[in-house]
Amino acid sequence: MSKRQILLGNEAIARGIVEAGCAVATAYPGTPSSEILPAVAAYADELGTKTAVEWGINEKVAFEVAAAASFSGQRACAVMKQVGMNVAADGIMSVAQFNMAGGFLLVVADDPGPHSSQTEQDTRFFSMFAKLPCFDPSSAEEAKRMVFDAYDLSERHQIISVLRPSVRVDHCRQDVELGEVREVPNKAAFKKDPKRWVCLPANVRVSHPQLNAKIDAIAEEFETDFDSYNYEVPARSEAKLAVVAGGVSFAIVMDILKATGRTDVAVLKIGTPFPLPVKKVQDFIARHDNVLFLEETYPVMEMQLPDRTKIKGRWNGFVPRAGELLPEVIEEILYRALGEERPKREEERLKAALQELKVTPKPPALCPGCPHRASFFAIHKALPAAIYPSDIGCYTLGVNQKMVDSVVCMGASVSQGSGFFLAHHVDGKDQPVVSTIGDSTFFHMGVPGLINAVYNRHAFVLAILDNSLTAMTGGQSHPGLGDKLRREDSGVAVDLVPLIRGCGVSHVSVVASYDVAEGTKAIKEAWQFAKENRTPTVVVFRHPCMLLRPKQPRVAVTVDQEKCIGCRYCITNFNCPGLVFSDEKKKAYIDERFCVACGVCRFVCPHGAIVAVDGEEA
Amino acid sequence: MQYVIVGLGGQGILFSSKVLGQVALARDEKVLGSEVHGMAQRGGSVISHFKIGPYNSPLVRAGEADVLVAFEQGEGFRNLHFLRDGGTLVVNIHQKEALENENLKAYLASRKIKVHAIEGYEILKKTMGGRFLFLNVLILGALCASGAGGVTFDEVKEAVASLSPERFRADNLKVLALGHEAIKV
Numbered sequence: 001m002s003k004r005q006i007l008l009g010n011e012a013i014a015r016g017i018v019e020a021g022c023a024v025a026t027a028y029p030g031t032p033s034s035e036i037l038p039a040v041a042a043y044a045d046e047l048g049t050k051t052a053v054e055w056g057i058n059e060k061v062a063f064e065v066a067a068a069a070s071f072s073g074q075r076a077c078a079v080m081k082q083v084g085m086n087v088a089a090d091g092i093m094s095v096a097q098f099n100m101a102g103g104f105l106l107v108v109a110d111d112p113g114p115h116s117s118q119t120e121q122d123t124r125f126f127s128m129f130a131k132l133p134c135f136d137p138s139s140a141e142e143a144k145r146m147v148f149d150a151y152d153l154s155e156r157h158q159i160i161s162v163l164r165p166s167v168r169v170d171h172c173r174q175d176v177e178l179g180e181v182r183e184v185p186n187k188a189a190f191k192k193d194p195k196r197w198v199c200l201p202a203n204v205r206v207s208h209p210q211l212n213a214k215i216d217a218i219a220e221e222f223e224t225d226f227d228s229y230n231y232e233v234p235a236r237s238e239a240k241l242a243v244v245a246g247g248v249s250f251a252i253v254m255d256i257l258k259a260t261g262r263t264d265v266a267v268l269k270i271g272t273p274f275p276l277p278v279k280k281v282q283d284f285i286a287r288h289d290n291v292l293f294l295e296e297t298y299p300v301m302e303m304q305l306p307d308r309t310k311i312k313g314r315w316n317g318f319v320p321r322a323g324e325l326l327p328e329v330i331e332e333i334l335y336r337a338l339g340e341e342r343p344k345r346e347e348e349r350l351k352a353a354l355q356e357l358k359v360t361p362k363p364p365a366l367c368p369g370c371p372h373r374a375s376f377f378a379i380h381k382a383l384p385a386a387i388y389p390s391d392i393g394c395y396t397l398g399v400n401q402k403m404v405d406s407v408v409c410m411g412a413s414v415s416q417g418s419g420f421f422l423a424h425h426v427d428g429k430d431q432p433v434v435s436t437i438g439d440s441t442f443f444h445m446g447v448p449g450l451i452n453a454v455y456n457r458h459a460f461v462l463a464i465l466d467n468s469l470t471a472m473t474g475g476q477s478h479p480g481l482g483d484k485l486r487r488e489d490s491g492v493a494v495d496l497v498p499l500i501r502g503c504g505v506s507h508v509s510v511v512a513s514y515d516v517a518e519g520t521k522a523i524k525e526a527w528q529f530a531k532e533n534r535t536p537t538v539v540v541f542r543h544p545c546m547l548l549r550p551k552q553p554r555v556a557v558t559v560d561q562e563k564c565i566g567c568r569y570c571i572t573n574f575n576c577p578g579l580v581f582s583d584e585k586k587k588a589y590i591d592e593r594f595c596v597a598c599g600v601c602r603f604v605c606p607h608g609a610i611v612a613v614d615g616e617e618a
Numbered sequence: 619m620q621y622v623i624v625g626l627g628g629q630g631i632l633f634s635s636k637v638l639g640q641v642a643l644a645r646d647e648k649v650l651g652s653e654v655h656g657m658a659q660r661g662g663s664v665i666s667h668f669k670i671g672p673y674n675s676p677l678v679r680a681g682e683a684d685v686l687v688a689f690e691q692g693e694g695f696r697n698l699h700f701l702r703d704g705g706t707l708v709v710n711i712h713q714k715e716a717l718e719n720e721n722l723k724a725y726l727a728s729r730k731i732k733v734h735a736i737e738g739y740e741i742l743k744k745t746m747g748g749r750f751l752f753l754n755v756l757i758l759g760a761l762c763a764s765g766a767g768g769v770t771f772d773e774v775k776e777a778v779a780s781l782s783p784e785r786f787r788a789d790n791l792k793v794l795a796l797g798h799e800a801i802k803v
């Protein structure tokens with residue numbers, strides 16, 4: 001019996017993974033991919049499959065765990081966001097050349113925009129680099145179907161299949177058909193064969209040409225056997241424009257054509273952008289004079305065509321070479337490609353109103369009550385002249401408190417601490433440096449940097465902001481917590497402090513994030529020790545994330561309007577959505593819509609104007 | 619039917635599209651929507667798109683939305699360009715004076731946009747002891763009452779009941795009714 005349910009794109013993909021008989025699924029969280037793995041666990045529980053479901057400590061580890069499951073003959077998958085593929089790249093590039101035993105699905109979610117990422121890179125391009133076939137879904141429903149075909153393709157050609165959903169597919173909500181778990185014959189039966197499983201140069205000389213042959217064969221299949229993903233929607237009158245589109249851009253074009261009642265645009269949808277079914281695309285181009293390519297975010301399909309002279313696209317800049325192709329963007333491009341005037345809408349009065357009403361978009365901010373805000377304030381108080389390298393997590397938003405001077409990628413706060421130390425040290429300067437990193441990110445890639453700093457004697461303070469969660473991505477577990485995803489599966493929590501000591505750090509202290517005075521003292525002492533002994537030191541700030549809704553005393557506060565002198569110190573250095581500034585009264589006040597009564601701002605005002613409401617202090 | 623739902627991260631706007639989806643599914647209609655998760659969700663401006671009917675893309679194009687539901691008035695005004703001419707804004711208002719802005723009034727009039735404003739924070743302060751997390755259900759009630767959402771109060775009530783966790787169900791239904799009463803048409 002068929003059953004339809006409204007699923008998030010990521011849940012649809014997860015459902016496909018479980019239905020396809022995946023035995024080992026791993027991931028490291030990252031927007032927009034994070035909801036896939038928990039949904040795999042939930043469906044595996046519901047449908048009673050044997051699937052092992054695990055968060056890896058980082059993407060490289062997650063990928064390699066799943067890869068060995070495939071070497072053993074099982075169906076496996078690894079899930080990550082696009083920059084996670086950079087972390088896992090070393091493993092992926094090697095394993096790409098292997099003749100896989102069990103089907104392997106690599107799900108990598110892209111983030112054109114970007115909305116929640118440090119780059120706008122294109123996984124289809126990465127697939128091309130690794131010579132791996134790539135599926136590019138345009139909806140949740142299609143993404144789920146692609147999972148099955150990707151597994152079959154993977155087993156037919158003994159190659160990793162890549163599924164590249166972009167954020168609009170991951171986070172779309174659509175009614176999707178649920179199916180049953182398919183019986184697959186796969187079981188663990190690892191056959192020792194060094195030529196196959198050891199990437200010695202001598203073996204690569206054989207496997208690389210084999211990989212080329214596989215990709216050639218897959219290209220032929222994509223030309224003819226995948227018509228449900230690669231198909232033409234002909235114009236219903238004489239075509240004035242021909243559009244080749246992939247991913248969600250295809251869906252957007254189709255909606256625009258329907259809404260505007262146009263019949264003079266032909267569309268070729270491509271769901272397998274690498275290897276591109278070149279003949280199919282060339283045939284479509286040959287039949288039309290005016291050709292437009294819409295793809296996110298690199299011109300990957302265009303790049304695979306020997307002749308691009310006729311094409312309007314991202315290659316020649318007709319389509320903006322960066323950014324998300326939103327409906328309004330595509331609408332503008334379509335009219336421009338057609339050589340027509342786009343219908344204009346008068347928005348002048350609205351613009352004027354927004355200006356008068358001072359309405360501006362609100363950038364992301366740390367939650368009210370967030371422990372990171374308190375930790376940043378303590379660090380600032382202790383060492384206001386320090387350089388503050390930071391990292392990837394909610395605490396990147398400490399930039400609003402001017403407490404984040406540089407961010408590169410996960411783990412880089414630690415290595416930047418080393419670099420800032422060295423740059424000043426060689427000039428004979430003692431420059432204070434306080435790096436901030438989250439608990440999940442410290443496990444992910446902070447540890448090697450810390451060992452490196454101990455080994456090379458780099459003096460700086462590393463503040464680990466431990467909120468018992470991977471928060472930015474929605475609240476996933478990590479090795480420091482120890483819980484696992486499948487029902488009745490449990491892990492072991494890895495203690496942070498012994499781990500830090502094991503890295504060779506001799507000065508480690510742990511403080512409560514809300515205790516600003518203690519935090520300030522701990523940072524001062526840590527820097528003193530670091531400087532005197534030329535070594536990195538660590539302060540762990542601890543308080544549960546607000547997403548965990550921790551039970552904590554409510555300290556309702558108010559701003560004493562007499563004492564407030566309107567200096568904005570609290571706004572600049574604390575920056576809480578619950579503590580705002582009135583431009584009329586030139587004073588700070590509590591916005592009770594957002595304040596969660598954590599009470600920390602009492603320690604912030606240098607004039608003692610922020611006080612607990614009488615009798616409410618718990 | 620095309621909806622755009624806007625607000626600030628943490629206001630619980632995702633629940634609204636879940637409810638609308640449940641209503642559509644019960645009617646055996648196709649649904650497609652787009653949500654915001656991740657960094658963009660932390661306290662900043664957020665936007666959900668939601669479409670009921672035979673669409674391909676989860677995004678609503680500017681000028682096409684039938685209804686704009688705004689959990690925060692600034693976010694509502696900022697996203698008015700999503701509405702089609704003759705569309706409807708359902709908005710949670712905390713500074714009523716804004717609606718008297720001459721340019722805003724002229725813009726709304728020229729595009730024949732109908733406005734249903736609800737003083738959500740005031741209502742929740744009075745009736746729910748200031749538990750603002752009920753804002754999402756309150757606004758859903760207002761949406762039903764506006765008559766513009768293409769959904770009936772009973773349909774929404776059923777969906778809210780089925781999607782609410784046990785411990786919130788009774789309160790959710792109470793607040794839904796309050797939202798419904800707050801809008802006079």
Ligand SMILES: Cc1ncc(C[n+]2csc(CCOP(=O)(O)OP(=O)(O)O)c2C)c(N)n1
Nearest residue numbers: 030392393394438439440441469470471472
């Ligand atoms: C290589 C890579 N993988 C994943 C992500 C997605 N991501 C952003 S922040 C973050 C982790 C944040 O956790 P934590 O360091 O504990 O800080 P919190 O957000 O809890 O404050 C992740 C996984 C990323 N940006 N880069």
